Amino acid sequence: xxxxxxxxxxxxxxxxxxxxxxxxxxxxxxxxxxxxxxxxxxxxxxxxxxxxxxxxxxxxxxxxxxxxxxxxxxxxxxxxxxxxxxxxxxxxxxxxxxxxxxxxxxxxxxxxxxxxxxxxxxxxxxxxxxxxxxxxxxxxxxxxxxxxxxxxxxxxxxxxxxxxxxxxxxxxxxxxxxxxxxxxxxxxxxxxxxxxxxxxxxxxxxxxxxxxxxxxxxxxxxxxxxxxxxxxxxxxxxxxxxxxxxxxxxxxxxxxxxxxxxxxxxxxxxxxxxxxxxxxxxxxxxxxxxxxxxxxxxxxxxxxxxxxxxxxxxxxxxxxxxxxxxxxx
Amino acid sequence: xxxxxxxxxxxxxxxxxxxxxxxxxxxxxxxxxxxxxxxxxxxxxxxxxxxxxxxxxxxxxxxxxxxxxxxxxxxxxxxxxxxxxxxxxxxxxxxxxxxxxxxxxxxxxxxxxxxxxxxxxxxxxxxxxxxxxxxxxxxxxxxxxxxxxxxxxxxxxxxxxxxxxxxxxxxxxxxxxxxxxxxxxxxxxxxxxxxxxxxxxxxxxxxxxxxxxxxxxxxxxxxxxxxxxxxxxxxxxxxxxxxxxxxxxxxxx
Ligand SMILES: Nc1ncnc2c1ncn2[C@@H]1O[C@H](COP(=O)(O)OP(=O)(O)O)[C@@H](O)[C@H]1O
Ligand SMILES: [Mg+2]
Numbered sequence: 001x002x003x004x005x006x007x008x009x010x011x012x013x014x015x016x017x018x019x020x021x022x023x024x025x026x027x028x029x030x031x032x033x034x035x036x037x038x039x040x041x042x043x044x045x046x047x048x049x050x051x052x053x054x055x056x057x058x059x060x061x062x063x064x065x066x067x068x069x070x071x072x073x074x075x076x077x078x079x080x081x082x083x084x085x086x087x088x089x090x091x092x093x094x095x096x097x098x099x100x101x102x103x104x105x106x107x108x109x110x111x112x113x114x115x116x117x118x119x120x121x122x123x124x125x126x127x128x129x130x131x132x133x134x135x136x137x138x139x140x141x142x143x144x145x146x147x148x149x150x151x152x153x154x155x156x157x158x159x160x161x162x163x164x165x166x167x168x169x170x171x172x173x174x175x176x177x178x179x180x181x182x183x184x185x186x187x188x189x190x191x192x193x194x195x196x197x198x199x200x201x202x203x204x205x206x207x208x209x210x211x212x213x214x215x216x217x218x219x220x221x222x223x224x225x226x227x228x229x230x231x232x233x234x235x236x237x238x239x240x241x242x243x244x245x246x247x248x249x250x251x252x253x254x255x256x257x258x259x260x261x262x263x264x265x266x267x268x269x270x271x272x273x274x275x276x277x278x279x280x281x282x283x284x285x286x287x288x289x290x291x292x293x294x295x296x297x298x299x300x301x302x303x304x305x306x307x308x309x310x311x312x313x314x315x316x317x318x319x320x321x322x323x324x325x326x327x328x329x
Numbered sequence: 330x331x332x333x334x335x336x337x338x339x340x341x342x343x344x345x346x347x348x349x350x351x352x353x354x355x356x357x358x359x360x361x362x363x364x365x366x367x368x369x370x371x372x373x374x375x376x377x378x379x380x381x382x383x384x385x386x387x388x389x390x391x392x393x394x395x396x397x398x399x400x401x402x403x404x405x406x407x408x409x410x411x412x413x414x415x416x417x418x419x420x421x422x423x424x425x426x427x428x429x430x431x432x433x434x435x436x437x438x439x440x441x442x443x444x445x446x447x448x449x450x451x452x453x454x455x456x457x458x459x460x461x462x463x464x465x466x467x468x469x470x471x472x473x474x475x476x477x478x479x480x481x482x483x484x485x486x487x488x489x490x491x492x493x494x495x496x497x498x499x500x501x502x503x504x505x506x507x508x509x510x511x512x513x514x515x516x517x518x519x520x521x522x523x524x525x526x527x528x529x530x531x532x533x534x535x536x537x538x539x540x541x542x543x544x545x546x547x548x549x550x551x552x553x554x555x556x557x558x559x560x561x562x563x564x565x566x567x568x569x570x571x572x573x574x575x576x577x578x579x580x581x582x
Contacts, residue, residue: 197443197451204436207425214385214419216411216440216497225445 017324024273025188032180042172044288048281049176049183050241051264055276056190057233058261063271064194065226066206067120071112071128072261074135075231077253079105079238081139081146084155084248089145094160098182098239105235106228108135113227117220120209129255136253152248169243179240186233191273193229202226234261267308269318278317335363338501338531339384344393346379346555353379354390354555363500366527368542369535371552372575377535378420380552381505384533385417386410397501411440416499418490420506420535426479430470430489433478434461437496461496468492468522484515491522502526505535520545539576543567551575 020027032049036042058072082104086092092100112135116127139146146152160167160178168174193199204212205222213219242248251257260283268279286304290297312319339361346354354376361367371377383390389404396402397413410416425433438457443449451457465471468488473481478489487507494502507523508516524545526532536542542549543563551559551572559569566572 192450193447195450195452196447197439197449197454198445198447200432200436200439200451201444203428204425207427208423210387210419211423211425211493213407214411214417214423215437215493216408217444218406218408221445225447229447 013324014326017321021273025184025191028187028274029184032184036173036176042176044284046172046176046179046244048277048284049179050237050244051260051284052277052280053183053186053240054234054237055261055264055268055280056186057230057235057237059265059270059272059276060190060193060202060226060230060233062262062265063269063275064199064206065202065223067117067223068125068262069116069128069227069230070125070255070258070262071116071130071132072230072234073253073255073257074108074112074132075105075234076238076241076257076261077139077248078108078135078231079235080242080248080252081152081238082235083239084152084242085145087157087242088152088154094157094243097157097243098236101239101242102232102235105231105238109228109231109235110224113224113231117223117227129258132253132258133255136250136255139253140250146248146250149250151250152242153246155242155246155248157243157246175244179244182236182240186236187273190233194273198222198225263305265315267305267315269315269321272315272318272321275315275317279315282316335365335531337361338363338398339533340396341380341384342394342396344380344383344390344395346376346383346388347391352555354383357393357552357555357557359550359557359560361501361531361533362548363531365547366523366532366534366545367548367550368546369533369550369552370537370539370542371558373537375537375552376555377537377552378505379555381417381420381503381533381535385415385503411497411499414498414500415503416494416497416501417503418487418494418505418507420509422483422486422490424478424486424489424493427477429475430465430478430481430485430492431458431461431474433489434464434492434496437493438464441497464492464495467495469518484511484519487511487515487519488522491526495526500530502530502532503535504532506537507534508536508538508541516541 035045054076058069061067061069079101083097083101086097086100112128112131115131116124119127140148157169160169167178169178201217201222205217205219209219238252264279264283265276267282268277269275283301286301287297290300308316314322337360341357341359344354344357357380369377369380382388384395386405386407394401394403397415402413425436435457438460462471462474465474468491470485470488470492473485478486481489491504491507504523508519511519520541523532523534534542546563549561549563549566550557551566553575558575559566559572
């Protein structure tokens with residue numbers, strides 16, 4: 001990233017993308033701030049932001065570290081359930097419930113990670129998948145706490161008290177800005193992690209594991225830490241989703257949710273900063289548009305996904321970045 | 330050429346390695362002295378890389394012990410070797426291909442100061458970049474610092490690898506056939522570099538081209554069929570009858 005060499009850049013395009021790269025968190029904040037004024041689709045936008053955040057957490061493992069997890073639903077769902085349980089069973093305020101969701105996802109990530117990070121390739125995918133299914137089963141069975149197959153209902157958050165001010169969480173626009181604020185915070189944190197010494201280690205481990213080890217890096221611990229960080233982002237996304245839907249459906253933990261992160265990430269561009277959000281936006285937009293005129297929307301979205309992977313293997317955002325850096329398609 | 334009469338820095342005791350039923354290394358006991366340049370030679374398949382990989386921590390031996398500065402380091406995980414002051418270059422070029430030459434060395438340097446810091450911006454760690462630049466200059470790659478490692482010539486990649494090994498500030502530098510696949514000019518430059526590096530640290534060099542190392546080594550170990558065939562100064566090795574027999578008919582490069 002930092003010193004990666006690309007083809008000779010086309011000057012103006014490269015200057016623009018360079019500036020965007022340096023101030024990417026600020027650019028994202030500005031974009032999200034004006035977005036509802038231009039396009040008043042807050043409900044969809046909130047959905048995109050939450051899933052983009054989820055795909056962002058996943059991307060840390062997949063795109064930046066190079067490990068394909070098929071078990072991220074356990075982190076997203078874990079965050080959603082823990083946040084929901086804190087509210088439904090303990091009447092916790094939002095500022096306790098959201099951290100509880102994050103902590104829950106981090107704990108699950110630590111367990112899954114500790115068992116999975118020693119494996120690689122297809123074995124890593126299978127171990128994460130199997131462990132996520134275990135967590136699905138545990139949460140499914142613990143219906144006193146989780147509502148079982150009916151999902152956890154009554155995750156109600158009506159207002160957010162911020163000192164003297166109170167934000168009406170039922171108002172779509174306010175809700176949008178609350179979620180957007182968390183997303184910007186997450187983007188800033190991710191940006192910080194990527195620019196840290198650890199960010200360079202992640203890259204090195206992805207590039208060449210044996211060499212990283214010879215340099216003195218503990219590859220297993222590096223992966224575990226990345227997995228736990230990934231869990232924190234996905235847990236936040238899950239918690240926000242619980243608050244947004246007022247319910248935690250058991251599907252949050254299901255294998256389809258794990259697949260969703262893979263799809264969105266590939267669609268947008270793995271290993272790119274905004275790719276997960278672009279992927280989430282395209283996926284959910286397609287879904288909401290196509291499902292209006294056919295119930296077979298999954299066929300259409302699936303076809304688009306396949307075409308995209310075949311012809312734009314860098315993903316949509318990845319291809320745009322590549323083009324802006326002066327490369328071909 | 331240094332005197333090579335320092336203390337024992339590395340010792341192997343009765344080292345053996347089996348791959349399945351195949352014995353690649355058997356009963357190798359040897360001592361390496363601090364400050365010396367020791368060459369390990371032997372025909373292809375003699376077990377040099379196997380021995381090297383055990384010394385550098387890539388895998389544990391099936392039997393025997395490795396002692397570094399008096400400490401038993403047998404079977405420690407690979408990353409601990411770098412922390413202890415043992416660095417290596419691989420026989421097959423092994424760099425971070427998409428990272429620049431400078432970043433390759435910088436990341437190697439970073440391993441000594443920060444491995445899990447997720448917070449401090451590394452842009453502020455300018456000292457590492459400066460040091461990386463100095464190391465690149467040492468191995469003759471300063472002009473190529475911004476090139477992706479994969480875009481470097483073969484000889485340059487090998488030099489980069491040595492730069493990365495140097496970044497660990499090793500007391501013991503292990504090099505596995507650093508001139509493999511190099512042109513004669515590249516080989517000459519590499520040999521000069523190794524001689525220069527050997528002035529300041531202990532170097533163990535694996536090489537199957539006997540001629541190449543005879544002029545620069547303090548001591549030579551000869552492996553054959555996984556066993557230590559002979560050990561001595563280059564002159565002693567040159568005069569050794571069994572060694573001659575092993576290398577007889579071997580194409581010399
Ligand atoms: N991982 C392995 N599995 C099985 N056999 C191996 C392995 N590594 C090396 N060998 C065998 O051990 C012998 C010694 O190999 P090696 O140490 O690479 O020799 P050298 O470096 O001297 O050419 C060879 O016969 C090789 O085929
Ligand atoms: Mg070899």
